[in-house]
Structure formats: C-alpha cells, structure tokens
Amino acid sequence: AEFCQVGKDPRTDMGMRIGLDNLKSGSENETTPLLKGNSDPSSSYKYNNNDPDNLGLNNAKTLQQQNAQPLPFTVETSKISLFATLTFQWFAPLLHLGNSKEQLNPEDLQTLPLPPSCRTSHVSKLFEQYWSQETHNAKTASVARCLAKAYGSDYLCVGVLKLIHDLSVFVGPIVLNQLIQFLRDATATLSTGLLLTLAVTISQIIMCLCLRYFAFKCYLTALRMRTAVVVAVYKKALKLSSAERQRRSTGQIVNLMTVDAQRIGDVASYLHQIWSSALTIILSFYFLWMQLGPSCLGGVAVIVIAIPINKIIVVHMTCLQKVLMKCRDERVEVNSEVLNGIKVIKLQAWEESYTKKILHLRNTELKQLSRYIIANAIQTMAWTAVRLLVALASFAVYTMLGNTLDVANALTALALFDILRYPLSKLPVMVNNLVEAATSLDRVKIFLLSEDRIPLAGAGLESKGIDAGVEISNGTFVYESMKPMMGGVHTKKDSNFFEMDQELLKQVHDGYWEIKLLKAQLKDAEERIVSLSGKEDYRATPASTSISAHYGDNGLKDPNGTTTLVNGTKDEDGEATTETVEDVHPSELLVLRRIDFSCGRGELIAVVGLVGSGKTTFINSMLGEVKALSGTLAVKGRLAYFPQTPFIMNDTLQRNVTFARQAEDFDQGRYDLAISICALEHDIKLLSGGDQTEIGEKGITLSGGQRARVAMARAVYHDADIYLLDDPLAAVDVHVGKHVFQKCIVDELLLRKTPGSMSGLDSERKSSVILVTNAIQYLSNPHVSKIVVLHGGSVAEVGTYNELCSKPGSLFSSFVSILDSERSNGETKGGNEEDSATDDRSEQLTDQSMFIPGRSNSAQSYIYAEYDVEEEDDKDPSLAKPVDEFDSVTALMTNELQEREKGLVDFGNYAAWFKAAGGIFVLILVLIGLVIDRGADVGSTWWLTYWSRHGGEDPYSFLQIYAFINVTAIFAIFARQLFIFLAGLRAAKLLFVELLDVILRAPMSFFDTTPIGRIVNRFSKDVYILDEKLVLALRGFLNALSRVISTIFVIS
Structure with a gap:
C-alpha cells in the first residue's frame, strides 16, 4: 500500500508526508495486526517524494527559474589535481565571483565540485542503512556507532595528515637546539645553518598543507553527520505514534534538529584531537627527557594528579548539561506554541502575560546555564593550571637535583x-564538546528509538479478498494518552494528571466506567491544571483554563458546548449511566467502538455525524494514526488524505499543487486538469503572478475555500487508489462546491471519466472515496453508494440516502433536519459568494474542535475552538481579501525574502552585544585579566631565559619568582574566563528579552509573510549560539589577538 498525504497531518506541526510506499506489496489484499508493538524497521515508511534534498524548498525562486538553474555542479572532482586539492585552488572561482558581485546566490555554487558522497540524499541513505541494522537490538543500538560505520572510513584516513602534522611540529624545537649549538660553535659551516633553516621552512609548509586539508575534511565529515541527524530526526518526526507525539514537544524536536545535530557534527572536529593530543604529550615528554632528564617526570606527575580531578568536573558538567537541555526544550516549546497561536494572543491582548511565562522559563534556563558556565570556567582553569604547573614542576625538580639551566636546554x-600548550589548553574544549555530544547522541538515540505509528493495523485475520479499498472489521480504537490543554506542561506533582490521572481511571472496575465519580474527580483536580509554564504561579493567567469549562455533566465537553460521553449514556432524567468497555488501559481513552466498515473500488461513501461523533478519528484510524485495541483493518492501494486544515507551503501555488522539484517531475496535462476541475482557473487569474504567485505562510494570500481547493488539486495531481477526504467542501460556497463535488470528486476521483484524466494511466481504473461531510445537498447524489452515520464513536446507521430518510426515528433524519434549519438560517443572512457563510456551519457541524488527545500540539487550534475565532477572512463577501491585498502581501513576502545583508557585519550589531554585555566596565575587567595573563606568559618566558643566564648562585629564588608568575597567570585566566562568560550570559539575557518583545509586538503582517519555522529558529539555534558559541568565539579571538600583540611587543 502506498500513502500520499495531500494535506497536513492533523495532529502534528512537523509538515507533510508524501509517497509512503511498499508497506505491503502484491496483488492480494494484505491484513496486518492491530495489536502490534513497535513496527519492524525493515518495513518502515519509505518516502518516495520526500527526498532529503527537497526538505529545504527555496521560496524565493519560481518553478521555471529553478528548472532553468538546476545547480549542476559542473566541475568534476576527478579532474582536480593534487596541488589544487591541497591548496584549495578549486575554490578560487567562487572567490573571484564573490569579489565581482555584491551577493552570492545558490546558483553560484555550481562553480564548486560536489562529489556524490556530499549530496544530502546519499548522506541520509547511508545513515539509514546502518541505523536499520542498529535497531535490530534496541538495547545496544548506538547512534555514534552508526555514524562511525557510515562516515568513519574517510574520516580515519585523514588522520594520516594529522599524524604528519604532529610529527613535523617537533622539527622546530629540535632545529632550535641545533641552531643554538650552531651559533655557539665558531667552527660550524654556513651550509649547516642553511640546511637547518631550510628544514624549519619545509616543516612549516608541510604542517600548513596537512593541517588545513585535515581541518577541511573534518568539517566536511561534521557537515555529513549533522545532515544525517537532521534528516533522520525529520523523518522520524513524521512517523511517530500518537502516544509518542504527545510525549515529544515541538520544541524538543526543533532542538534535536538544531542544537543537538550541531553538537554531534562539531565533535568530528575534535575526535582526532584525542589521539593527537596523547601522541603530542608523549613525544613532548620524550624530547623533554632528552633535554632535562628525569626532571620531566615532575610534569608527568602533575598530569596524573590532574586527570581524576578533571573527571569529577566532567561528570558534574554532564549532569548540568542534561538539565540545561531539558530547560531549553521547555522554553523552545512554549515559544513555538506562542508563535503558532499569535493571532489569538494578539486578539486577546495576551502579549504581556505570555511574555512573563516565556521569561520565567528563560530565567530557569539561564540559571542552569550560569552553573554550567562556572563549571566550564573551573575546568578551563584546571587544565590551564596543568599546562603551567607541568613546566613549573619540571624546572623545580631539575633545580632541586642540582642542575644548572643552560640557554639551549631552557x-x-x-x-x-x-x-604542550595546545593539547593541554584544548583538552577542556574537547572534553566540553564530547560531553555535549554524548548528551546529544543519547537524546537523538532515544528519539529515533521511539515507537512508530503502526501502519494499516489489523488483528491478523484472513484476507477478505477486497479488490481495492478499506475494510474494518469489529475495530475498536483509542488515543493513547491525553495531552495537557493549551499544549502546556505540568508540575512534577501533577505529571500524570492529563494522562487521565491513574486515580481517575482506577475507577474502571469490572469492565465499567463510573461516570459520576470521574466527573467528581475532575472537579476536585481542577485547581491542579497548569498551563504552559508548568509553574503554579501562573495558573491564574488568561491562558489558564478551568477544567469544568471542558467537561460536561456526563463526560467530555467540546469547546462548542456539545457533550461527548466517555463510554456512558444519559437516562431520561439526565442521570449518567455506565456502559461496558473492552480492555481499556488506564492511560487510554476509548474513542471508536466496534466499527464495521468497508469501501471497495468505485464506491463513494459519505460519513456524517454531529460534533464529537468521531468522524475525523474514523478517518485517522485508516491512516494508522489511532491505536487499535481489537479488530482488523485492511487497506489496499495508494492512499491520498485531505485533512480539515489544508497544508500550504510558503511557495508558489503551482509548487503547492505539484511538489515538483525538477522539470522532469512536472506533468503539465495533469496539472491543468487538477486546476480546472477544482475551479482554480478564475482564482489564478486574480493573482498578480498567476500560479507562480507566492501564496505565503499557511496560504495567507488565499481564502479558506481557495486553500481547500489547492489541496484538492494536489489530491488530483498525485493520483491515488483511495481518497480520504475530511470535509473538503466546508469552506466553499454552494455553486463552487457543486462543481468540485461533481467534476472533481465524482467524475475524476471516483469514476476516472474526465477526458484525458489519467495522462497515460489506466483510465478504466476507479477509486475508492471516503468523504466526511455535513453538506446534505450532496448526500442524495446517486453516486453516493452509502452513508455512514457516526454517533458517540460508533457506527449508528448505514444505508443509502433514501433508506435512511425513510427509516422512522432514524438519527440521520434528525441530523438532516438540523442541517436544513442551519442552512435556512444561513441563506436568510444572504450571500452565496465564494466561501461566505459556510465556515460557521463547518465550525458547528464538524468535529475538528472535539477535545480529544492527540488532535493538536499547539495552543492555537484549541483557542480558536474555545473562543470561536475564525482563521479565514471569508465569512462575508465584504470581508474577502481584494486583489490589491493579495498583491500587497505578496510584495511584503518578496521584499522580506530579498532583504539580505551585504558586505561586512554591521558594526552596530557588535555595539549592541557589547552594550548588553555590560559596556566599558566589563571590557576593562576583561582587558585587565588579559593583560595579566599575557604579561605572566611573556614574563615567565623572559624570567626563565634570565634565570638560565644568572641563576647559578641562588636558583631557589629564581624558582620562587617563576612559581609566583605562573600562579598569578592561573588566577588571571580564571578571572578573565569568568568575566567573559558572565558578560556573554548578561548579553544573552537582555538580547533575548529584546527579541521576544519585538516579535510579540510585531504586526500580524510580519507573521503572515514570515514562516513560523524561521522565527522558531531565532529562538532555538540562534539563541543557543548567543548563549554559548559566541562567547567561545570571543574568547578564542581575544586569546589569538593577545598572543599576536605580545609577540610583536617582545620582538620590538
């Protein structure tokens, strides 16, 4: 069976799923068990059109432009010479191009050689191949081992270059000793001096070439590792089971794809440094033995003592890192929730309230970060002290043994x-990166081993022999857990409450629910609800929602006021009664019961029901999105799914329909057919750029009906055998709905009789169509094979329109009466214009706002249902967006995409960070520490030279002064390190507050024209860089600058 989603997954914000193929193959129907554990990795989803190369769609380019510039990367790597490889001559054309124009564009990258091993598709497939082997034993699975198998061979080979570099480093000290001896020897020849000078020159050239190419290959491996992790997490997020999606917040997934992926990639830059540092230390002490003899053992003793001390610090840093990442996940999750619900937050003027919530979480995060920073500063000081104390101990032992320092030896x-300075000074950085990488590897492993959605679940019964379509036999389905309202988190004390609280569901005894007790327990627990922040301090804010507003007298109440029984009924007096439930786990909520349903090839089945009857859950059960307790589900054929909220990319209208990445993937005939039968031709003419118009984030330039018809056109374009349509006609008016129903749903999707519809495919092949709708005008159509009436999570009635209407006292008759009354009221208000007066009906008569677990990860969808705030602006013809508004929004998008900084980074950015960090006062403290540190470093070298010339009479006095200089340097380094980190922490805190304030006070036009994902990245990866990476870069810059200045000072 193949799966093709033509819309957004109804319970996840992680994007779209297209082309999931080969779950089961063969001409016979396959029935798979409903009661199944984790899905076999070997039969996991495979994404036909979800190639990792297509994950980042370029919003700034139209389809024709992209096809005209396919980025061929015309330079072949095999034709690049060894010299050009080592000196990076292949990069020169891009440098010249960048020098000749103001900005480089993606098309300019075609001047670079790109081997197949560097392409995202190759990188991700290699990782997936080895990860599937790892998952055969989940207990021993290792992401690190998988990455090593996938990319380790090339990475190990470049270690030879690092070895050559490390050996060449020791040429300098050896030649230095010989040069001093040469200058002392009056009989030495000039040729000897020239040879020694030449040896130093050649060694420096070899070191430079080897080190640069080694670093390049390490960074390339790091990029591959990061790409593999990002793609793996992205794909896994699309396959998570319903329960796992409730446990995994959007913020956590975003952090995995940004922060954790970056940390895992960064470790490739340091892995070779481990053996390299060990080799350098061993060789250094070997040559020190040649110069100082047994005295160098004093330095060895210092290193041996330092190792366990640093181990204690590392363990503590690991614990702090895990807590910090947890705090960061919570903060990013709330940031994402707020951004997704920004429209309602602005309508209710809740900016200040949510600012407090986010800042509370940010303060908790910064508190943990400050502890981590202090531990990092202590570790840096410890390893710096080791570097200085090694020299001090060696010279001290040398002096105490009665030796006199010689200039050459000194x-x-x-x-x-x-x-020794480099490996010892880099050890804390390496340890820090390894600690962070280990934490991130563990987090990624846990996520990748999470339970997948069980596709096409069944009880393992015999095949029913259906030709194509869907068949459910005695199916009982549940959502696996309940997520807190508003997407919030709760306190540790209440961690199990919204999994219905074990105490609440322990009332399930002898197979019965005690409804009254459930209600009483819910009322008692009302004050325990904590929204968003997870702290009880904020439970009285506007976003906090009383549980009694969502629970009726007999079970769950949806936000529109309709009561949905929790496996119970009401008697004539309105009192609650109980009903038998089959095998309900305490953490599960029964939503569909004893479902018997079949839809074969060429059948159009309508599914109807009031709010909360389970229509959307019914569709989701066929997608494997809902856990099944019993029964069988058989699906045969390629699936296409239309959700209630159509998925719209921030791209052109054409690309939203076709998803075509290259010209060869585009079918013009099929595309024209889809546009025509979905009544989009007139709408395209109104758009300024036709079907090449950028339709914005979530289709902001389109009305609700237009978005629905774009998604329907996508369903037509991506041909399928089975169509699951969840209320596709709710947002369109009557005459457009008739056209779409007849021409699209019936003639094309069902009967395949539209002229030229299949573009070379079998035009006789009919499809199965399951249509969720409350539009009764279509139910009497002769092509509607039967109507399924859902009520209380069960199939109440099944039959044709005439059969159900003629049945005395049928639920369907009452349902039709309600809809007729609603439609009459709507018509008296007037207006048959496009999309007018229909979404209100949809809000009342569809179950998209039913309060059930797993329906939404964001606050936005719940608030819309709670306060009846509409997302579309097309409820009345007078409110429809005029063409000039389309143009203005499109212009805003285009301008926003073109706003890229040119040239150097604006000095104002540095000034803003400097001011936030503390200004002149902090700068003075850092400079004082820097001067003392560098002064002590230069002073110790000068003093040692002076000692070797004049220290023969009183060596202990010289030793004491040398020790004092080194101890002063140790404390100066610690103070400087701490000042820099605390200044960075202060800057990160203030700049985050400013960023949050600017974003929350931005006009809606900004959110309409800026992808939410782009804004979330500012609050995730960019904030992480601001918190940690920027300070490390500043520290490195100051160290390098101070060394250059001190060297120039000494030489002068």
Missing part, C-alpha cells in the same frame, strides 16, 4: 612546553 624546553 629555550628548547620552553619550545616543547609551548607545544
């Missing part, structure tokens, strides 16, 4: 200690 020893 300078050679200093050169060797300087070589």
Whole structure:
C-alpha cells in the first residue's frame, strides 16, 4: 500500500508526508495486526517524494527559474589535481565571483565540485542503512556507532595528515637546539645553518598543507553527520505514534534538529584531537627527557594528579548539561506554541502575560546555564593550571637535583612546553564538546528509538479478498494518552494528571466506567491544571483554563458546548449511566467502538455525524494514526488524505499543487486538469503572478475555500487508489462546491471519466472515496453508494440516502433536519459568494474542535475552538481579501525574502552585544585579566631565559619568582574566563528579552509573510549560539589577538 498525504497531518506541526510506499506489496489484499508493538524497521515508511534534498524548498525562486538553474555542479572532482586539492585552488572561482558581485546566490555554487558522497540524499541513505541494522537490538543500538560505520572510513584516513602534522611540529624545537649549538660553535659551516633553516621552512609548509586539508575534511565529515541527524530526526518526526507525539514537544524536536545535530557534527572536529593530543604529550615528554632528564617526570606527575580531578568536573558538567537541555526544550516549546497561536494572543491582548511565562522559563534556563558556565570556567582553569604547573614542576625538580639551566636546554624546553600548550589548553574544549555530544547522541538515540505509528493495523485475520479499498472489521480504537490543554506542561506533582490521572481511571472496575465519580474527580483536580509554564504561579493567567469549562455533566465537553460521553449514556432524567468497555488501559481513552466498515473500488461513501461523533478519528484510524485495541483493518492501494486544515507551503501555488522539484517531475496535462476541475482557473487569474504567485505562510494570500481547493488539486495531481477526504467542501460556497463535488470528486476521483484524466494511466481504473461531510445537498447524489452515520464513536446507521430518510426515528433524519434549519438560517443572512457563510456551519457541524488527545500540539487550534475565532477572512463577501491585498502581501513576502545583508557585519550589531554585555566596565575587567595573563606568559618566558643566564648562585629564588608568575597567570585566566562568560550570559539575557518583545509586538503582517519555522529558529539555534558559541568565539579571538600583540611587543 502506498500513502500520499495531500494535506497536513492533523495532529502534528512537523509538515507533510508524501509517497509512503511498499508497506505491503502484491496483488492480494494484505491484513496486518492491530495489536502490534513497535513496527519492524525493515518495513518502515519509505518516502518516495520526500527526498532529503527537497526538505529545504527555496521560496524565493519560481518553478521555471529553478528548472532553468538546476545547480549542476559542473566541475568534476576527478579532474582536480593534487596541488589544487591541497591548496584549495578549486575554490578560487567562487572567490573571484564573490569579489565581482555584491551577493552570492545558490546558483553560484555550481562553480564548486560536489562529489556524490556530499549530496544530502546519499548522506541520509547511508545513515539509514546502518541505523536499520542498529535497531535490530534496541538495547545496544548506538547512534555514534552508526555514524562511525557510515562516515568513519574517510574520516580515519585523514588522520594520516594529522599524524604528519604532529610529527613535523617537533622539527622546530629540535632545529632550535641545533641552531643554538650552531651559533655557539665558531667552527660550524654556513651550509649547516642553511640546511637547518631550510628544514624549519619545509616543516612549516608541510604542517600548513596537512593541517588545513585535515581541518577541511573534518568539517566536511561534521557537515555529513549533522545532515544525517537532521534528516533522520525529520523523518522520524513524521512517523511517530500518537502516544509518542504527545510525549515529544515541538520544541524538543526543533532542538534535536538544531542544537543537538550541531553538537554531534562539531565533535568530528575534535575526535582526532584525542589521539593527537596523547601522541603530542608523549613525544613532548620524550624530547623533554632528552633535554632535562628525569626532571620531566615532575610534569608527568602533575598530569596524573590532574586527570581524576578533571573527571569529577566532567561528570558534574554532564549532569548540568542534561538539565540545561531539558530547560531549553521547555522554553523552545512554549515559544513555538506562542508563535503558532499569535493571532489569538494578539486578539486577546495576551502579549504581556505570555511574555512573563516565556521569561520565567528563560530565567530557569539561564540559571542552569550560569552553573554550567562556572563549571566550564573551573575546568578551563584546571587544565590551564596543568599546562603551567607541568613546566613549573619540571624546572623545580631539575633545580632541586642540582642542575644548572643552560640557554639551549631552557629555550628548547620552553619550545616543547609551548607545544604542550595546545593539547593541554584544548583538552577542556574537547572534553566540553564530547560531553555535549554524548548528551546529544543519547537524546537523538532515544528519539529515533521511539515507537512508530503502526501502519494499516489489523488483528491478523484472513484476507477478505477486497479488490481495492478499506475494510474494518469489529475495530475498536483509542488515543493513547491525553495531552495537557493549551499544549502546556505540568508540575512534577501533577505529571500524570492529563494522562487521565491513574486515580481517575482506577475507577474502571469490572469492565465499567463510573461516570459520576470521574466527573467528581475532575472537579476536585481542577485547581491542579497548569498551563504552559508548568509553574503554579501562573495558573491564574488568561491562558489558564478551568477544567469544568471542558467537561460536561456526563463526560467530555467540546469547546462548542456539545457533550461527548466517555463510554456512558444519559437516562431520561439526565442521570449518567455506565456502559461496558473492552480492555481499556488506564492511560487510554476509548474513542471508536466496534466499527464495521468497508469501501471497495468505485464506491463513494459519505460519513456524517454531529460534533464529537468521531468522524475525523474514523478517518485517522485508516491512516494508522489511532491505536487499535481489537479488530482488523485492511487497506489496499495508494492512499491520498485531505485533512480539515489544508497544508500550504510558503511557495508558489503551482509548487503547492505539484511538489515538483525538477522539470522532469512536472506533468503539465495533469496539472491543468487538477486546476480546472477544482475551479482554480478564475482564482489564478486574480493573482498578480498567476500560479507562480507566492501564496505565503499557511496560504495567507488565499481564502479558506481557495486553500481547500489547492489541496484538492494536489489530491488530483498525485493520483491515488483511495481518497480520504475530511470535509473538503466546508469552506466553499454552494455553486463552487457543486462543481468540485461533481467534476472533481465524482467524475475524476471516483469514476476516472474526465477526458484525458489519467495522462497515460489506466483510465478504466476507479477509486475508492471516503468523504466526511455535513453538506446534505450532496448526500442524495446517486453516486453516493452509502452513508455512514457516526454517533458517540460508533457506527449508528448505514444505508443509502433514501433508506435512511425513510427509516422512522432514524438519527440521520434528525441530523438532516438540523442541517436544513442551519442552512435556512444561513441563506436568510444572504450571500452565496465564494466561501461566505459556510465556515460557521463547518465550525458547528464538524468535529475538528472535539477535545480529544492527540488532535493538536499547539495552543492555537484549541483557542480558536474555545473562543470561536475564525482563521479565514471569508465569512462575508465584504470581508474577502481584494486583489490589491493579495498583491500587497505578496510584495511584503518578496521584499522580506530579498532583504539580505551585504558586505561586512554591521558594526552596530557588535555595539549592541557589547552594550548588553555590560559596556566599558566589563571590557576593562576583561582587558585587565588579559593583560595579566599575557604579561605572566611573556614574563615567565623572559624570567626563565634570565634565570638560565644568572641563576647559578641562588636558583631557589629564581624558582620562587617563576612559581609566583605562573600562579598569578592561573588566577588571571580564571578571572578573565569568568568575566567573559558572565558578560556573554548578561548579553544573552537582555538580547533575548529584546527579541521576544519585538516579535510579540510585531504586526500580524510580519507573521503572515514570515514562516513560523524561521522565527522558531531565532529562538532555538540562534539563541543557543548567543548563549554559548559566541562567547567561545570571543574568547578564542581575544586569546589569538593577545598572543599576536605580545609577540610583536617582545620582538620590538
């Protein structure tokens, strides 16, 4: 069976799923067990059109432009010479191009050689291949081992370059000793000096070439690892089971794809440094033994003592890192919730309230970050002290053994200690990165091993032999857990409450629910609800919602006021009664019971019911989105799904219909057919750029009906055998709805009799169509094979329109009467214009706002249902967006996409960070620490040289002064490190407050024209860079700058 989603998954914000193929193959129907554990990795979803190369769609380019510039990467890597490879001459054309124009564009990258191994599709497939092997034993599965198998061979090979570099480093001290001996020897020849100078020059050239190419290959491996993790997490997010989606917040998934993926990639830059550092330390002490003899063992003793001390610090940092990432996940999740519900937040003027909530979480995050920063500063000081104390201990032992320092020995020893400086100073950075990477690898592993959606679940019964379509036999379905209202988190004390609280569901005894007790328990627990922040301090804010507003006298109440019984009924007096329930787990809520249903090829079945009757859940059960307790579900054929809220990309209208990435993927005939039968031709003419118009985030430039018809056109274009349509006609007016129903649903999707419809496919092949609708005018159509009436999560009635209407006292007759009354009221208000007066009906008569678990991860959908705030502006013809408004919004989008900084980073950005960090005061403190540190470093070298010349009489006095200089340097380094980190923390705190204030006070036009994902990235990855990476970069810059200045000072 193949699955093709033509809309957005109704319970996840993670995007779209298209082309899931080969779950089961063969001409015979396959029936799979409903009661099944984790799905077999070998039979997991495969995404036909969800190629990782297509994950980042370029919103700034039209389809024709992209096809005209396919980025061929015409330079072949095999034709690049060894010299050009080592000196990066292949990069020169891009540098020249960048120098000749103001900005580089993606098309300019075609000047670069790109081997197949660097393409996203190759990288991700390689990772998936090895990860599928790892998952055969989940207990021993390792993301690190998988990455090593996938990309380790090339990475290990470049270690040879690092080895050559490390060996060449020691040429300098050896030649330095020989040069000093050469200068002392009056009989030495000039050729000896020239050879020594040449040896130093050649060694430096070899070091440079090897190190640069080694670093390039390491960064390339890091990019591959990061890409593999991002794609793996993205694909996994689309396959999570309903229960797992409730446990995994959007913020956590965003952090996995940004922060954790980056950390895992970064570790590739440091793995070779582990053995390299060990080798450098061993060789350094070997050559120190040659210069100082057994005295160098004093330095070895210092390192041995330092290792367990640093281990304690590392363990503590690991714990702090895990807590920090948890706090970061919670904050990013709330940020995402607020951004997705920004329209309602602005309508209710809740900006200040939500600002407090987010800042509360941010303060908790910064508190953990400050602890981590202090631990990091202590670790840096410890390893810096090791570097200085190694030299001090060696010279101290050398002096106490009665030896006299010689200039040649002293300078050679200093050169060797300087070589030791790099591995010892980088060890804390390496340890820090490894700690972060280990934490991230563990988080990614747990996520990738999460339970998948069980596709096409059944009880393993015999095949029913259906030709094509869907068949459910005695199916009972549940949502696996309940998510807190408003997408919030709750306190540890109440962590189990919204999984219906074990105490509440322990009332399930002898197979019965005690409804009154359930209601009483819910009322008692009312004050325990905590929204968004997870802290009881904020439970009285406008977003906090009383549970009694959502629970009726006999079970769950949806926000529109309709009571949905929790496996119970009401008697004539309105009192609650109980009903037998089959095998309900305490953490599960029964939503569909004893479903018997079949839809074969060429059948159009309508599904109707009042709010909360389970229509959407009924459709979701066929997609494997709802856990099944019993029965069988058989699905055969390619599936296409239309959700209640159509998925619209921030791209052109044409791309939203076709998803075509390349010209060869585009079928013009099929596209024209889809546009015609979905009545989009007139709408396209009104758009300024036709079907190449950017229709914005969530289709902001389109009305609700237009968005629905774009999604329907997508269903037509991506041909399928089975169509699951969840109320596709709710947002269109009567005459357009008739056209779409007859021409699209009946003639094309069902009967395939539209001329030229199949574009070369079998035109005799009919499809199965399951249509959820409350539009009664279509139910009497002769092509509607039968009507399924849902009530209380069960199939109440099944039959044709005439059969159900003629049945005395049928639910369907009452349902039709209600709809007739609603339609009459709507017509008296006037207006048959496009999309007018229909969405209100849809809101009342569809179950999209039914309060059930797993329906939404965002606050927005619930608030819309709660306060009856409409997302579309097309309820009345007078409110419809005029063409000039389409143009203005499109212009805003285009301008926003074109606003890219040119040239150097504006100095104002540095000034803003500097001001937020504390200004002149912090700068003075950092500079004082820097001067003391560098002064002590230069002073210790000068003093050692002075000691070797004049220290023969009183070596202990010289040793004491040398020790004082080094201890001063240790505390200066710690103080400088701490000042820099605390200044960065202060800047991160203030800039985050400013960013949050600007975003929440931005006009709606900004959110209409800016993808939410782009804004979320500002609050996730960019904030992480601001918190940690920027400070590390500043520290490195100051260290390098101070060394350059001090070197120039000494030479001068």
